[in-house]
Amino acid sequence: MKRNKSVSLRINDRCRREQIASNETLLETLRRLGHTEVKCGCEKGDCGACAVLVDGTAVDSCLTLTWAVKDRAITTVSGLGTADTPHPLQTAFIERGATQCGYCTPGIIVAAHSLLQNVTNDPSDDDIRYALSGNLCRCTGYTKIIEAVAEAARVIREEE
Amino acid sequence: MNEAVDRMQQNTKTEFRLVGKPLPRIDAPGKVYGKTLYAGDYAMPGMLHAKVLRSPLASARIARLDVAQAWQLPGVACVLTAGDLVNQTVSTDFPDRVSAKPGQNNQPILVGDVIRYHGEPIALVAAETSAIAQQAIDLIELDLEPVAGVYDPFEALAPGAPIICGSDNIVSQYKVRKGDLEAGFAAADTIIENTFRTQFVEHAFLEPEVGLAWLDDYDVVNIRVSTQNVERFRDVAQALGIAHSKVRIMGAMVGGGFGGKNDITVEIFIALLAKASGRPVRMCYTREESFLGHAKRHPFTITHKTGFTRDGKITAAQIDMTSDSGPYVFLSPYVLMYATEVAAGPYRVDNLHIDSRAVATNNMYTGAFRGFGAAQACIAYEQQMDEAAKILGIDPMELRRRNLLDTGDATATGYRIESAVWIDECATRVIEALGQRSTDSGPIKIGRGLAVYQQPYGRLLWLQDTVEAWLSIELDGTVLVRCGMPDIGAGQISTLAQIVAEVLGLGMDDVTVYNSDSAATPFAGAATAVRGVYMAGNAVRLAAQAIRGRLADRAAQEFGARTELIDIAEGRVFVIDDRQRSMALTELIALCAADGIHRSELAIFRAPFGDPLDPETGQGQVHPDYTFGAHAVEVAVDTDTGEVTVTKSVSAHDVGQAINMQAVEGQIEGAVAQGHGYALSEELIYREGQLVTPSLSEFLCPTSMDMCRVQSIILESRTGLGPFGAKGASEVGLTPAPAAIANAVADAIGVRIHDLPITPEKVINALQSKEDLLSRSFRERGTAGIEEA
Ligand code: FES
Ligand code: FES
Numbered sequence: 023m024k025r026n027k028s029v030s031l032r033i034n035d036r037c038r039r040e041q042i043a044s045n046e047t048l049l050e051t052l053r054r055l056g057h058t059e060v061k062c063g064c065e066k067g068d069c070g071a072c073a074v075l076v077d078g079t080a081v082d083s084c085l086t087l088t089w090a091v092k093d094r095a096i097t098t099v100s101g102l103g104t105a106d107t108p109h110p111l112q113t114a115f116i117e118r119g120a121t122q123c124g125y126c127t128p129g130i131i132v133a134a135h136s137l138l139q140n141v142t143n144d145p146s147d148d149d150i151r152y153a154l155s156g157n158l159c160r161c162t163g164y165t166k167i168i169e170a171v172a173e174a175a176r177v178i179r180e181e182e
Numbered sequence: 183m184n185e186a187v188d189r190m191q192q193n194t195k196t197e198f199r200l201v202g203k204p205l206p207r208i209d210a211p212g213k214v215y216g217k218t219l220y221a222g223d224y225a226m227p228g229m230l231h232a233k234v235l236r237s238p239l240a241s242a243r244i245a246r247l248d249v250a251q252a253w254q255l256p257g258v259a260c261v262l263t264a265g266d267l268v269n270q271t272v273s274t275d276f277p278d279r280v281s282a283k284p285g286q287n288n289q290p291i292l293v294g295d296v297i298r299y300h301g302e303p304i305a306l307v308a309a310e311t312s313a314i315a316q317q318a319i320d321l322i323e324l325d326l327e328p329v330a331g332v333y334d335p336f337e338a339l340a341p342g343a344p345i346i347c348g349s350d351n352i353v354s355q356y357k358v359r360k361g362d363l364e365a366g367f368a369a370a371d372t373i374i375e376n377t378f379r380t381q382f383v384e385h386a387f388l389e390p391e392v393g394l395a396w397l398d399d400y401d402v403v404n405i406r407v408s409t410q411n412v413e414r415f416r417d418v419a420q421a422l423g424i425a426h427s428k429v430r431i432m433g434a435m436v437g438g439g440f441g442g443k444n445d446i447t448v449e450i451f452i453a454l455l456a457k458a459s460g461r462p463v464r465m466c467y468t469r470e471e472s473f474l475g476h477a478k479r480h481p482f483t484i485t486h487k488t489g490f491t492r493d494g495k496i497t498a499a500q501i502d503m504t505s506d507s508g509p510y511v512f513l514s515p516y517v518l519m520y521a522t523e524v525a526a527g528p529y530r531v532d533n534l535h536i537d538s539r540a541v542a543t544n545n546m547y548t549g550a551f552r553g554f555g556a557a558q559a560c561i562a563y564e565q566q567m568d569e570a571a572k573i574l575g576i577d578p579m580e581l582r583r584r585n586l587l588d589t590g591d592a593t594a595t596g597y598r599i600e601s602a603v604w605i606d607e608c609a610t611r612v613i614e615a616l617g618q619r620s621t622d623s624g625p626i627k628i629g630r631g632l633a634v635y636q637q638p639y640g641r642l643l644w645l646q647d648t649v650e651a652w653l654s655i656e657l658d659g660t661v662l663v664r665c666g667m668p669d670i671g672a673g674q675i676s677t678l679a680q681i682v683a684e685v686l687g688l689g690m691d692d693v694t695v696y697n698s699d700s701a702a703t704p705f706a707g708a709a710t711a712v713r714g715v716y717m718a719g720n721a722v723r724l725a726a727q728a729i730r731g732r733l734a735d736r737a738a739q740e741f742g743a744r745t746e747l748i749d750i751a752e753g754r755v756f757v758i759d760d761r762q763r764s765m766a767l768t769e770l771i772a773l774c775a776a777d778g779i780h781r782s783e784l785a786i787f788r789a790p791f792g793d794p795l796d797p798e799t800g801q802g803q804v805h806p807d808y809t810f811g812a813h814a815v816e817v818a819v820d821t822d823t824g825e826v827t828v829t830k831s832v833s834a835h836d837v838g839q840a841i842n843m844q845a846v847e848g849q850i851e852g853a854v855a856q857g858h859g860y861a862l863s864e865e866l867i868y869r870e871g872q873l874v875t876p877s878l879s880e881f882l883c884p885t886s887m888d889m890c891r892v893q894s895i896i897l898e899s900r901t902g903l904g905p906f907g908a909k910g911a912s913e914v915g916l917t918p919a920p921a922a923i924a925n926a927v928a929d930a931i932g933v934r935i936h937d938l939p940i941t942p943e944k945v946i947n948a949l950q951s952k953e954d955l956l957s958r959s960f961r962e963r964g965t966a967g968i969e970e971a
Binding site: 058059060061062063064065066068069071098099100103104105108111112115116117118119121122123124125126127128131147150151152154155156157158159160161162163164165166167168 | 204206207209210211212213214215216217218219220222223385386387388389390435436437438439440466468469670671672673844845847848849851852853854855856877878879883884885886887889891892
């Protein structure tokens with residue numbers, strides 16, 4: 023791939039300048055830069071495994087061209103929290119058994135974050151199901167994922 | 183007294199500290215923080231990227247294959263075709279262990295001549311980038327001459343059909359003969375016959391196949407790959423024509439498998455390219471390639487002819503099963519065996535004939551998928567029971583109850599089950615849990631369905647299954663476990679840690695598990711066949727118990743107490759009835775070290791071994807044991823649009839003993855979701871063998887919007903053969919779900935759709951034909967007085 027554009031990227035609160043190709047997707051860029059927490063499941067927008075936040079809203083990084091999100095805040099699941107500073111969603115996913123193979127998890131946590139942040143922090147089960155409908159999970163049947171998101175929302179409301 | 187009941191009573195006395203608790207899995211944090219490395223996350227300096235040229239046709243002959251232009255493309259490091267291979271094929275079966283016959287074709291690694299399915303690999307390219315590799319693939323000149331193929335197993339059996347495999351397209355076949363079928367049917371008041379069909383299904387694990395291969399300085403071919411089975415190193419060695427010991431396969435956390443990563447995927451391709459190019463080679467399938475590149479679930483056509491007395495007792499059953507094997511043997515004989523052994527369901531059938539066969543076609547080849555043949559069998563036997571209940575005018579649960587196997591009964595193959603058979607208990611619980619029935623409103627019709635099942639766990643007895651595990655206790659009291667069992671997302675590693683922690687009185691954090699490495703971890707076979715907890719769990723349990731025994735002996739000597747009175751918990755060793763006499767575990771380990779006491783153990787667990795079934799009668803023991811359970815659903819069918827919505831879904835299983843309650847629930851909920859998809863939306867459509875649905879927007883797995891909450895009910899008889907009385911629980915949630923849904927739809931609309939999946943089109947058509955039938959019988963009754971069908 024010819025990298026012919028220089029853009030500044032803000033990934034998980036760190037700014038960097040990168041050479042990218044004009045047709046490079048954000049998924050390709052992120053993985054090339056070592057963000058292996060962003061997963062690839064289809065490269066077509068069908069699965070949501072590659073979802074990241076752009077200015078707080080979940081997008082499929084496989085359908086996003088990197089140059090189009092230059093200078094905007096890109097957040098992956100690793101940018102939401104770490105073992106030392108876990109996000110309530112991450113804690114709830116661990117405690118509720120909402121991750122099995124874990125391949126969908128980064129995308130699902132990011133999509134759930136987008137819901138809690140932008141739509142409502144008191145979601146009904148249907149709100150959660152709707153918000154996650156672009157993220158396939160083949161392992162869990164979603165039951166524990168929905169529980170975990172609801173639990174995280176409760177924790178977040180209590181913190182506020 | 184019955185042995186199972188005996189065992190049950192012994193086991194219920196035991197109290198566990200960790201086992202059975204819903205503990206967070208040890209692999210969960212890495213996954214939610216994005217730290218876990220999957221096979222596709224590994225890279226090496228100087229690595230090449232590889233692509234496969236696949237056949238666009240399902241049945242053809244290669245007239246011309248020219249790779250000259252591909253070689254010339256700058257950035258291309260290596261191009262391989264069949265002519266470059268040392269060995270042309272890999273065996274896709276254990277010869278002589280199943281009914282596969284000599285002369286059947288093994289799968290070519292790369293096709294040089296005859297193409298037998300759509301997507302069959304023809305050439306490999308490794309290049310500096312995957313874009314260049316793809317460009318090179320496009321530059322390969324390929325002329326194909328179409329060859330008449332066969333795309334339906336029944337057509338493949340007809341005289342004059344093209345021969346795809348062996349001499350008659352029959353890949354394998356079995357029969358079961360028990361009792362006196364004729365007498366059984368003669369004793370029946372009603373004979374009911376139905377044919378049910380199931381479709382091709384895709385695993386759709388979220389992580390497509392991926393791997394990285396490189397040669398080390400000892401000329402060992404190292405492969406890091408997403409796999410359920412690191413022991414495929416033998417097949418890779420065979421393909422490369424090198425010693426088994428010169429191939430090492432390492433897994434990683436697997437992004438879903440469900441049986442689809444049990445066979446070889448990219449391993450041989452990247453090994454060949456790494457060897458030929460001398461550089462590391464990575465290959466990652468696109469989603470479309472993943473659809474084209476691995477075995478699918480076998481479609482089955484199953485006919486049941488069942489005799490019943492007026493009061494609902496089964497007097498005889500004749501069952502015929504045909505599965506589509508695709509062009510190669512692979513696991514077809516095994517899947518067929520599982521389907522055959524449970525074909526009659528968990529019912530007492532004294533007069534029984536079963537005939538089953540796997541038939542070769544030019545459709546995609548088929549293999550392992552959660553439920554492994556037992557799922558397809560259940561779809562048929564449980565719909566048949568509901569059809570019978572309707573005709574006999576008996577409540578579906580009551581009809582089942584009158585025929586169900588009970589603890590101590592024999593299976594259809596004449597094996598007396600030693601563990602608990604809690605089907606009635608499970609069925610009663612799921613029906614209860616459905617609660618109040620919802621009411622129809624306008625075009626929305628409510629229906630309810632039940633299904634029970636019998637699912638084997640562990641491998642066929644004549645495959646002599648064993649697992650080894652190694653364990654050592656460190657000077658600081660922490661434990662290292664080595665066991666080859668891959669973790670495919672079901673929590674295999676966490677479960678092993680929990681078992682070890684239980685036995686040694688440690689915390690989960692004290693146990694580190696190394697797994698899935700054919701060179702460094704003792705062989706544990708594949709993470710398939712519901713054998714992870716049963717086999718590997720037992721192996722680590724044995725290893726932990728051996729170490730515990732030696733520690734306890736030394737402590738007993740120190741305290742002057744009997745070994746049985748020594749216990750270990752929370753880092754201390756003590757005498758049970760005199761806790762004053764105690765010491766830190768680390769102190770005891772230091773004593774052992776000073777005495778030269780062995781602090782590690784390599785244990786082997788052997789499943790029961792046995793002979794294949796009698797080929798004439800099909801009688802004998804097939805599997806070590808079975809899991810039993812039930813599923814019930816309520817559905818709402820929109821009779822205007824044909825849409826089926828599952829509104830309640832309850833799944834109950836006797837799992838023997840849950841090791842990690844939360845993980846078991848998770849397995850069941852996920853398997854149930856796959857069962858929902860199987861019943862309602864998932865179908866790979868092949869036209870003349872050509873896959874026309876190669877994406878996740880055409881092959882429809884349930885999304886969060888399609889699924890309702892799944893309620894799982896876990897019963898624990900503690901009578902299984904796994905550690906602490908556990909039975910297999912990873913596949914069972916799927917098995918009864920599709921039949922329960924099909925039964926609920928039939929209940930809602932009053933007519934049965936015999937072919938899965940139950941799509942809106944089929945519902946509308948069924949409603950239409952029911953109306954036609956009603957109005958016809960109305961007319962006819964007016965004139966000739968014919969009874970409504
Ligand atoms: S990889 Fe982006 S949606 Fe599937
Ligand atoms: S946990 Fe495996 S796909 Fe969701």
